[in-house]
Amino acid sequence: MAENVTPRVRAPREAAPGDVVSIRTLISHPMESGQRRDGDGNIIPRSIINRFTCDFNGENVIDVTLEPAISTNPYFQFDAVVNESGTFQFTWYDDDGSVYEETADIAVA
Amino acid sequence: MTATRRQVLNTGLAAAAVFLGLPRLASAQDVDAAIAEFTGGAEAAEEGVTLIAPEIAENGNTVPIEIDAPGAEAIMVLAAGNPNPDVATFNFGPAAGSQMASTRIRLAGEQDVVAIGRFPDGSFKSARAHVRVTIGGCGG
Numbered sequence: 001m002a003e004n005v006t007p008r009v010r011a012p013r014e015a016a017p018g019d020v021v022s023i024r025t026l027i028s029h030p031m032e033s034g035q036r037r038d039g040d041g042n043i044i045p046r047s048i049i050n051r052f053t054c055d056f057n058g059e060n061v062i063d064v065t066l067e068p069a070i071s072t073n074p075y076f077q078f079d080a081v082v083n084e085s086g087t088f089q090f091t092w093y094d095d096d097g098s099v100y101e102e103t104a105d106i107a108v109a
Numbered sequence: 110m111t112a113t114r115r116q117v118l119n120t121g122l123a124a125a126a127v128f129l130g131l132p133r134l135a136s137a138q139d140v141d142a143a144i145a146e147f148t149g150g151a152e153a154a155e156e157g158v159t160l161i162a163p164e165i166a167e168n169g170n171t172v173p174i175e176i177d178a179p180g181a182e183a184i185m186v187l188a189a190g191n192p193n194p195d196v197a198t199f200n201f202g203p204a205a206g207s208q209m210a211s212t213r214i215r216l217a218g219e220q221d222v223v224a225i226g227r228f229p230d231g232s233f234k235s236a237r238a239h240v241r242v243t244i245g246g247c248g249g
Contacts, residue, residue, distance in 0.1 A: 021206065033215070035192055055202075057204075059203050061202050061205050062200065063202065064197055064199050065197060068215075069193065070212065070213070070215070071170060071172075072171070076210060076211070077211045077212070078207075079206030080204055080206045082204075
């Protein structure tokens with residue numbers, strides 16, 4: 001259903017220990033709300049991303065439950081605290097069972 | 110049986126109230142139910158949570174909002190005037206740098222957006238912002 005789903009992540013590449021870093025994520029997805037109708041008056045079935053998570057070295061940063069009221073191409077900005085070098089793991093869960101993943105490395109020194 | 114003028118007026122008023130009032134009431138009940146489910150019926154103080162939303166949103170399809178609740182473990186966002194008031198729930202983990210997040214939401218029309226934060230001590234705090242929408246975002 002959802003085609004050409006491309007996750008994009010912007011996170012700093014380096015930081016000092018204990019820094020709070022700002023992370024921005026965007027994923028291209030139609031987020032069909034299930035409220036709209038097509039030209040023949042039939043309801044277009046809901047097809048959204050229903051959950052987004054971000055972990056840093058296995059520790060949870062944020063876990064968001066999305067409802068149809070989230071806009072097309074869901075965008076999130078949030079903060080993470082980094083104490084050591086590691087990898088951010090981003091995961092999006094689609095209604096159709098698809099899972100989209102992206103990672104970002106950060107060097108902390 | 111002949112109806113008096115007063116009876117006729119009352120019936121008309123009741124019918125109008127049912128016709129105009131029910132959709133809004135149902136939505137208000139939905140919002141209350143969603144809040145009660147999140148808070149377990151606890152009172153939410155109107156402080157400690159910041160909800161930044163535009164006063165006027167030109168396009169209801171993408172309304173930028175920002176929530177900030179220092180110390181909260183979760184924040185739920187509701188749009189009181191949408192067909193389905195749920196918007197999103199943010200749960201913050203141990204690696205979160207702050208209890209702040211921003212995203213873009215859909216709003217069907219002019220309405221209140223509500224953010225409720227759940228704090229580790231079991232208390233709840235809320236914030237409310239009124240947004241006017243020029244073009245609704247529910248494909249109507």
